Amino acid sequence: MTPHSITSIVIVGGGTAGWLSAAYLNRALGSSVRITVVESASVGRVGVGESTVPTMVSTLAFLGIDERAFMRRCNATFKAAIKYVNWATGGSGERVDEFYHPFFDRPELLAQPYGVMHFPFVGEGFSSADIWAAGGERREPRFDRVCSAIPAVSDALAFAPERLPGSQTLQYAYHIDASLFADMLAEVAIERGVERRIDHVLSVELDERGFVGSLVTKSGAKLTADLFIDCSGFRGLLINGALDEPFESDAKYLPCDAAVALPAASAPERDGIFPYTMATALSAGWSWRVPLFHRLGCGYVYSSDHLDASAAEQELRDLLGPAAGEDANHLRMRIGRCRRSWVNNCVAIGLSSCFLEPLESTAIFFVEYQLAQLVNMFPSRRFAPARLHRYNETINDMYDHLRDFIVMHYCTTSRGDTAFWRRIRDDMPIPDSLATTLEEYRVGVMPQDRLRFRLFRSRSYAAILSGMGVYPEYGPPILDHAPTAPGAALLADVAERTAALLQQLPTHYEYVRKLHE
Template identity: 40%
Template sequence: MNGEPIRKIVIVGGGTSGWMAAAAISRILGDFPGMSVQLVESEAIGTGGVGEATIPQILSFNTLLGLDENEFVRETHATYKLGIEFVDWLRPGHSYVHPFGRYGIDMMGVEFHHFWLRGRALGKREEIDEYSIAAMAGKAGKFFWPQLGNPNSPLSKLSYAFQFDASRYARYLRTIAEKQGVVRHEGKVVEVVQDGESGFVTSVQMEDGSQIEGELFLDCSGFRSLLLGQALGVPFRDWSKWLPCDRAVAVPCTLAGEHQPLTRSTARPAGWQWRIPLQHRIGNGHVYSSAHMSEQEATDLLLANLDGKPFADPNPLRFTAGHRERAWEKNVVALGLAGGFLEPLESTAIHLVQSAIARLIAYFPTFAFGEQEIARFNRDTAREYTDIRDFLVLHYKATEREDSEFWRYCRHLEPPEGLAEKLAMFRSSGRVIREHEELFTETSWLSVMAGQGIEPQGYHPVAGLLDEAETLKRLDHIHSVIAQAVSQMPTQDDFLAQQGSAIPATERVQA
């Protein structure tokens, strides 16, 4: 073996990222002889998460931990999520859904949307949403588990994620991690101690004077990036020219309005507002550009557009879009906000933590701290951030809005090279490119490009092999099957009650 195995892991910071790492690492590596996982956090330091929504990859993380889904939903006061509804992004009054799952049925070896494009050319006006069971069920407030074992069912095209209370999720994972042997230390870190020759971190000194020694350190200290940014000085790569929003204000409100299994993003004059319905409350926030709107204006606009009554003070947040140039430096690996931040427009924050944990376990080091493994970890991490960045920029770039200085800037910005190529290809022929197994699928790219008004000049030639009547007949059949399936699904509230994962009515925050 190239070096002795690492046995002492110290996680600096709790919250979602810290406890996700603690739970996963202790689950996978906890039985290794002499393994020690310690987590340091302070109740006096709040967590910085601005989102409570996830994407379908969270299911694999929950499976890794062996979680019971009904218990998980109940303990975190979660709701289900079938996609994200984007309101007013193309133009005021317009909306569409980025669904989880697939559209229609692929035919004759090519993707369904090429037949939908041909149908549009023949005069059919149905939006692509109407051929997605996730989008239509979400709008109708319906939910049922995917039927992956029945490929003839429209439910086989369905995927889902969750919307949950992030603080409850962290507490839930803490319980699991501590049962698996993780030791928690309460207190503030006042100094990061490094080896004088190698620069490796050897311990963190606590406010009470004690020191916690380790061999591998995970920086989960949030925007402070206490180890990677401050102690090791890894530079930050600033992407604000493409993603100009640099502020957010968040506030919870009482339950009111629709209770759909969808996260909602509504465009505002200098950014956008999120709405995340949980079982006990609604999470709300306004992400905006401080160059185009003041904090007071942003807060007032948020409070004026809540479905329920706010029951906490608005929480302001500052950030810069981008990431540390290296997520792994020496014996420190940054997770979550300590390594980078991309606004929660597509609910990717928790996934970035999850994928970094999986990558760390795959390249888990010995004392040799191999350069090849660290370089690959950093390269894969940077590429993932870049892929997500391009997808987020698409939302701002593909718009008809010219009604504010912010939207004029976004509409006319020069897109990153990878995004420019994807846009050119889709405009040319309706083809959707997915690079190197990137996070977002062809369905995701299609949903935003079509939803935000990009009109292809053509479609795959195979879609023209069916005669016009047969094309229209098949589209009508798929449309009606999806509508019928949605009509037979239970509401999300009924589904939660049936599964025993609904919370008691007394725990709901009512007006």
């Protein structure tokens, strides 16, 4: 510790973002920094992010949270993929309109066995997406089934995240009850020394530098700290309100600005539990179905320009049938990001920083990512501008990557059966960065950024684009000169692995039931 070291942090807002921030920073900083969470009893939780990505496995390990205890507490199940239904054609046409975006094994473990050379300084070499693109006829079987055993395993409602003979551990994430997860994180953080204050922030006082100086609360308290974390959700109480940082909307690319969430009953003993999140395209957006151990978490993300709240709720109820619960939670969403998520001594984390519709389960991931980058760039009380700039640049870069990936699901559709889908197909612009990616894909240049971390890499792009009926014209030409043809070996290996998994894996329900006993 030095005279410039940060010694106190105040986090405004609870929920998943606030309590994950508290637990994460407490774990990283230990007892050297006093952390306080100010949580208002009158502000409800959004709670739409009930699906995660594989980074959560490492985050739980970092926090020292036992996976089995976590799963029991959060009514969790495992997630191996996202299944997309009616996105490409709306169910019309000869081909069944569904495909999977599975979680993939590490790329460096997939490229080598097929006679494909690795070259110095190239890094991970060529992935199965490159091999698939070089294989000529690519329409059947689809890429998701060529490259992964997960679609067949998901169809069979089987899954277990255990190391199996002849293979590495299957990648997985979790389906969770977000409110229960926030409660668990709060208990963990408080037990480790984080202070919880149930109070409501009325106003924010800035000092002469324009930094956040103190928070005035309903109880009359005046809270001070070296560093403030804004987890106040879409309100952006500190970052947008007090510091007046602009929020840059991406509604021109992603028009869905509202959602309705509903719980639904399930019968896992009879029907099993599917090990994936289901995303079904509807008349003005899409619905999610997340299988928890005791129920389904369901909702409809839609465009309010094309559907009002009552009609959206009715369409969702019609989809779910008698299983739909009584209480619906209606939400308005702001799609986009703050120009800067870190301003002076305030860092916005979660919805106050940015938001993209949860089509690829990125809401909780982005909280994880922001916290990891904050720890990397953790400040002293100097708050060096170069440190803040690097953080903001990194966060904005990841946001743009995730935004482009989600826009890609829409802009490649051929649906035109409703006004919403005709607008998506015919009138919506796409970011220049995505246009470049799609042109590269067309000529066999798979998305592969080796200089920066990317959540979605080449095989994820190939899974979505081929599922939407978009194919490269050819693969990397260098593979034409490979010493052996890789395609047949790839198909045979995946088929063999799929057969072994289907024979050995228990049903997802049976495996999870034992964890919950």
